[in-house]
Amino acid sequence: MTVLKALKKMFGKSETEQLAPVSSAPSHTPSHRTDGNQPGRTATVAAPKHEPVTTPTAPAAPAIASEQPRSETPKPPKPRREPKPKAPVIPWKLEDFVVEPQEGKTRFHDFKLAPELMHAIQDLGFPYCTPIQAQVLGFTLAGKDAIGRAQTGTGKTAAFLISIITQLLQTPPPKERYMGEPRALIIAPTRELVVQIAKDAADLTKYTGLNVMTFVGGMDFDKQLKHLEARHCDILVATPGRLLDFNQRGDVHLDMVEVMVLDEADRMLDMGFIPQVRQIIRQTPPKNERQTLLFSATFTEDVMNLAKQWTTDPSIVEIEAQNVASENVEQHIYAVAGADKYKLLYNLVNDNGWERVMVFANRKDEVRRIEERLVRDGVNAAQLSGDVPQHKRIKTLEGFREGKIRVLVATDVAGRGIHIDGISHVINFTLPEVPDDYVHRIGRTGRAGADGVSISFAGEDDSYQLPSIEALLGRKISCETPPTHLLRAVERKRP
Template identity: 80%
Template sequence: MTVLKALKKMFGKSEVEQLATETAAPVKQPPAAPQAPAPSAPLKTEAPAPVRAEKPAEAKPRRERKPKPAASTWKLEDFAVEPQEGKTRFHDFKLSPELMHAIHDLGFPYCTPIQAQVLGYTLRGKDAIGRAQTGTGKTAAFLISIITQLQQTPPPKERYMGEPRALIIAPTRELVVQIAKDAAALTKYTGLNVMTFVGGMDFDKQLKALEARHCDILVATPGRLLDFNQRGEAHLDMVEVLVLDEADRMLDMGFIPQVRQIIRQTPPKSERQTLLFSATFTEDVMNLAKQWTTDPAIVEIEPENVASETVEQHVYAVAGSDKYKLLYNLVTENKWERVMVFANRKDEVRRIEERLVRDGVNAAQLSGDVPQHKRIKTLESFREGRITVLVATDVAGRGIHIDGISHVINFTLPEDPDDYVHRIGRTGRAGTSGVSISFAGEDDSYQLPAIEALLGRKISCEMPPTELLKPVPRKHH
């Protein structure tokens, strides 16, 4: 301790702390070294001061995240995948050993069609727009592309904490959390940091994470990202790769003005790589793609691939007044344990959930009205089997990947046929089989032809068995 005091007298405090930090992490590669100097750089207002002050602490998370020795014991030979006719392997692309190690851990031997096509363009630095549903592997496609870009290009020497190098914008909090989870798994051996900004969660907690270490990949909802940006906490002028996920959904939810504001803060499109994904290519989506990308490759994956063969589909013709009875009896008579029910509007979702709870069914709701902390708790309870029935709108249902959902029930048929494909894709995942049951009433049966056209086949309408329409027993309060 006395030696440290003497050194402080001789060299001044900041140099000693820098010395201490460097000696504490002797194995560190060059990128960490240039980050300590320039305590007085006047580049940004307000933000730099606290960031510089926390500099010595920054070495701590970096040291904790050093699974490099583990990575070195792993060799690419440990990930043997035989070439197969008509399939693309991750080995067929020039990916780093660290990234291949993570892909191996996740058990992905071959690329999905969208991964094979997108990576063929994006790894060469091209912009791309992709039409694909959730569940096609598009998230891994853009994440692998981002990670490769960040590994191949060294970070700038002069860099603040709140300056992400890659930015992914997604419309819902659930989707942001899911993308960040996938990103954490894929960056496991790379030393890259992933952060999330979502509304409805503790702002200060997210700010502390941002001030503690450099941000390489930022996944955010538009509103919360703008909050950080307008407060001068996040700066987007160093973004090398920009991803817009579910662009059609962002249009539907009215987020495009916010997204425009965000994009104006990033480098010009000629100086960044831009990837845009959408479940549909409407005229509006294509106009946005034209404004934000440069000569993009266009990749389309047909939704038929997602209307999985593993999902058995039924449609019951039922009067609107009998729909609730049918739902209650299906769940209770069959003793189903993990069911997802979709309705088109938030008030419908709330009403269905309230009736189920009143009638003794363990149910919860998921819609835009439910606060974020409660949504996360609800999803965990559903995942762990404490909740039997989860009632959701399409917006809230996006990006939910929960294994073991045995049944999906469409209480009302969706107005957009693509949403039907998305809904039934919540079951029958990862090679398991699932069942979807749609209630076609007088108000929504006209949606069926468009759904059948999208699927490329007819779904026969059945009458529900009469015992499933018996009255709901009254509970004594």
């Protein structure tokens, strides 16, 4: 007993303390949890029985040197980082957007546009209107229907978007409105063009609070439906087929459309979309109760008949033919046998070290073969055609835009609506069957004031297209014989 008492004395505890039951532990030891079956109630969990319990006032026990825990110098607390003060938001004023009047040019200031819209126009760096913008806005901002003939790259997209946004800002939306009831509808023939228009719309509406949505085939239907169910749709940009899918399911109602735009009507005719477009238009208000804008690269008889059916006393805006091709694009035509076209293409790209080239062919199987041969011969190439899934098309375009893909091979349908700066060369592997497509193709280069080059291969199977192309351009294009070294055989890469 003497030894036991000595040990107790050594560790500073009395016999009563040593024999204290676990249940007498002080209240600071339990942890707390919320009882899931009874909300708001808290259950106390007792400390495990195998753990020793000490009182807060017990003195520290001495320990043998070999068992003494290593003492650590306490680290000083880290200094608290104060949040950086946010920069004050400086309200934008129209006076911040200064554009001096210039003879022969129309400013956006010359129209009555909302400050939110003008702010976005300034961000995009648009001080003056293009010719078609100046002419179209003069009619559409007054509420008139309009028909515009304009090639790609003339600014027609911004023209009808500015008109739409102005209309929606001036007219408040109805108090009772479903999520799937757009106030403005834009129909375009290709997925790429829809995506591009929607991007431009998002840029122009970023200060307005208007919502822009897209419906295109080849992409996740449910994901597009969730976007539609999440918020009101002000501006809807869609391809005809996917829009009909939503409309026939009852997810989209077009009875509140105030402004309707048909872009590239000639292309929709060529692709056989007009029956679908007719079904869509029947769901919209009568033509005298909506504003209708129709744009086309050509005013064929068929296009004008459609315009007569769908518009009311429209104003007609035309861009003169001499502006059909950009003066910034240097045009060449090589007379070459069909069997030598691929060698010429490969050697042009490889010898000159071109980094961002777009190649056009007339058929999807041609596009596929050209892309496969380029990849096999060590050129980083990708294809863009109607057979390529939409998610892959978007990834391909991003890779081309970022410079990861050197050569993009495409059909005319897939090439419509592609607006990528920095394309140095466009090569027509085969001449297009429709002259207007030639203008659209070479318009992929020489954008935003930059210089560009187009090279067309005229073979025995397609050279007959040249006269109609030259007639459209209003001038002759000299035909050249390619240098011999550009026709040398392609060295096969070792596997």
